Amino acid sequence: MTTDDEVSDASRGPADLVRRRGGGRKSSGRQRSSHSLDAVVSEAVALLDEGGEAALTFRALAARLGGGVGSIYWYVSSKDELLERAADHVLGGVLTATAHLGQGEDPIAEVRELAIAFYAATVNRPWLGAYFLQDTGTQVNGLMFFDRVGRELMRLDLTPRQRLDAVSAVMAYVVGVAADRGQDPPPEVRDGRVPVDEFVSEFRASIRAMDSRAFPFLHHIADEFAAHDDAEQFRAGLDLLLAGLRLQSGR
Amino acid sequence: MTTDDEVSDASRGPADLVRRRGGGRKSSGRQRSSHSLDAVVSEAVALLDEGGEAALTFRALAARLGGGVGSIYWYVSSKDELLERAADHVLGGVLTATAHLGQGEDPIAEVRELAIAFYAATVNRPWLGAYFLQDTGTQVNGLMFFDRVGRELMRLDLTPRQRLDAVSAVMAYVVGVAADRGQDPPPEVRDGRVPVDEFVSEFRASIRAMDSRAFPFLHHIADEFAAHDDAEQFRAGLDLLLAGLRLQSGR
DNA sequence: CTAGCGTATAGAACAACGTTCGATGAACGA
DNA sequence: TCGTTCATCGAACGTTGTTCTATACGCTAG
Numbered sequence: 001m002t003t004d005d006e007v008s009d010a011s012r013g014p015a016d017l018v019r020r021r022g023g024g025r026k027s028s029g030r031q032r033s034s035h036s037l038d039a040v041v042s043e044a045v046a047l048l049d050e051g052g053e054a055a056l057t058f059r060a061l062a063a064r065l066g067g068g069v070g071s072i073y074w075y076v077s078s079k080d081e082l083l084e085r086a087a088d089h090v091l092g093g094v095l096t097a098t099a100h101l102g103q104g105e106d107p108i109a110e111v112r113e114l115a116i117a118f119y120a121a122t123v124n125r126p127w128l129g130a131y132f133l134q135d136t137g138t139q140v141n142g143l144m145f146f147d148r149v150g151r152e153l154m155r156l157d158l159t160p161r162q163r164l165d166a167v168s169a170v171m172a173y174v175v176g177v178a179a180d181r182g183q184d185p186p187p188e189v190r191d192g193r194v195p196v197d198e199f200v201s202e203f204r205a206s207i208r209a210m211d212s213r214a215f216p217f218l219h220h221i222a223d224e225f226a227a228h229d230d231a232e233q234f235r236a237g238l239d240l241l242l243a244g245l246r247l248q249s250g251r
Numbered sequence: 252m253t254t255d256d257e258v259s260d261a262s263r264g265p266a267d268l269v270r271r272r273g274g275g276r277k278s279s280g281r282q283r284s285s286h287s288l289d290a291v292v293s294e295a296v297a298l299l300d301e302g303g304e305a306a307l308t309f310r311a312l313a314a315r316l317g318g319g320v321g322s323i324y325w326y327v328s329s330k331d332e333l334l335e336r337a338a339d340h341v342l343g344g345v346l347t348a349t350a351h352l353g354q355g356e357d358p359i360a361e362v363r364e365l366a367i368a369f370y371a372a373t374v375n376r377p378w379l380g381a382y383f384l385q386d387t388g389t390q391v392n393g394l395m396f397f398d399r400v401g402r403e404l405m406r407l408d409l410t411p412r413q414r415l416d417a418v419s420a421v422m423a424y425v426v427g428v429a430a431d432r433g434q435d436p437p438p439e440v441r442d443g444r445v446p447v448d449e450f451v452s453e454f455r456a457s458i459r460a461m462d463s464r465a466f467p468f469l470h471h472i473a474d475e476f477a478a479h480d481d482a483e484q485f486r487a488g489l490d491l492l493l494a495g496l497r498l499q500s501g502r
Numbered sequence: 503c504t505a506g507c508g509t510a511t512a513g514a515a516c517a518a519c520g521t522t523c524g525a526t527g528a529a530c531g532a
Numbered sequence: 533t534c535g536t537t538c539a540t541c542g543a544a545c546g547t548t549g550t551t552c553t554a555t556a557c558g559c560t561a562g
């Protein structure tokens with residue numbers, strides 16, 4: 001699927017030599033096996049979503065697939081590659097979710113939608129940022145997303161350099177918010193065992209307990225912090241970035 | 252727990268119960284030991300700088316300190332905490348490096364300098380983003396830096412919410428660029444065994460090899476990508492963000 | 503003086519992890 | 533029937549983070 005390679009060597013062992021920055025094609029053609037690369041990656045994402053990065057182990061994944069640990073290495077040559085493929089897998093979801101975009105009048109508004117869709121996929125997936133677009137050979141969806149954002153900017157009056165910088169900035173911002181949030185709320189809040197209010201008000205109290213001379217700004221925004229919504233805050237920052245871009249492009 | 256301590260227990264073992272989001276004081280008072288928390292964290296940062304995140308192991312760190320593995324656990328209760336403290340350690344360096352700032356007329360220009368100094372510290376330290384400001388209890392320098400940036404924005408005509416969103420956006424952007432770059436150039440280029448030109452032109456060639464209908468934007472910026480400088484690109488994106496902020500504040 | 507306590511160090515031991523390796527079939531053309 | 537390729541499996545290895553116990557040293561109380 002996707003674009004896929006030319007022809008010929010269609011069914012070589014997926015995990016061969018020529019690792020990073022080279023070939024690395026999918027297992028195009030018939031799928032005789034009970035696993036298939038897609039199944040391995042999908043289940044890996046499922047494990048990551050359920051228990052975070054620590055939950056993804058080769059043994060847990062093998063048990064989930066009903067196979068042995070060694071089998072996974074036929075499809076993937078290392079855990080790093082597995083994570084890269086997992087990251088690209090969820091980015092594939094972002095691509096299909098935003099397939100309807102691209103016809104709008106305002107390119108920047110389109111970029112905004114793309115970024116928001118990307119953000120939605122990174123929420124609760126802090127590992128995504130670390131493995132996003134590391135290997136351009138295997139991570140085709142990441143490249144496609146990068147290109148889609150850039151294509152919108154080609155409709156704007158900018159230099160190629162400005163376009164490249166802008167796309168990189170938007171990507172970095174999304175990834176950064178994901179990494180920043182990370183494990184922000186402690187696990188007991190994550191699971192819902194402790195109401196969010198309690199954690200937030202406790203945090204506000206701990207801010208108030210600090211020296212207001214040393215941390216004037218923290219005191220200043222303590223209430224806002226307690227009331228803020230993550231997605232809203234993401235959009236606020238994104239809009240700052242896009243406002244600067246709009247200014248640069250002269251509308 | 253959580254809220255922690257009242258008074259008294261001033262000189263308990265640094266790595267005690269009450270871990271995340273609570274107290275966690277430094278080894279206040281005399282330093283009798285040959286190690287001390289600062290030595291442990293400093294050496295950890297040195298290991299990270301030399302060989303990346305994989306190079307930091309408790310055994311390597313112990314050997315470096317001339318002690319046993321178990322001793323480290325007296326100062327630090329887990330590897331996560333060690334990495335958080337390491338991140339906060341380099342942020343302490345950023346704080347002292349930017350101590351001269353704060354008297355300028357233009358607050359946004361000051362924010363720009365702060366962000367650039369932060370960025371300089373994250374270059375070749377992709378692990379920093381993942382452990383930056385995870386535990387507000389132990390990571391005091393991160394809080395201080397956050398506060399310093401926010402204090403500049405207090406001189407601008409903005410709502411508290413806008414200020415909070417802006418500071419968060421700037422931080423996220425810096426962290427995002429660090430995470431994005433990550434291991435971007437493969438190790439053989441990192442070490443200088445392969446000249447950068449070769450890698451870059453190879454990358455450009457691989458872009459040209461792709462279908463230009465499927466990736467029009469990648470073709471469009473292939474040359475720019477080959478010639479771009481990371482720090483310059485970082486500043487370009489930062490300036491977009493700050494331009495939006497300047498617009499919002501009405502100069 | 504000594505018994506006891508908090509401080510601090512050291513390393514053996516354990517469980518879990520990623521990865522390697524050779525053995526083992528199943529499918530298929532010659 | 534044989535040999536080759538595809539695909540699977542799990543034992544085994546080395547390394548990792550962490551726990552646990554033993555062992556000192558400096559102090560103060562009795």
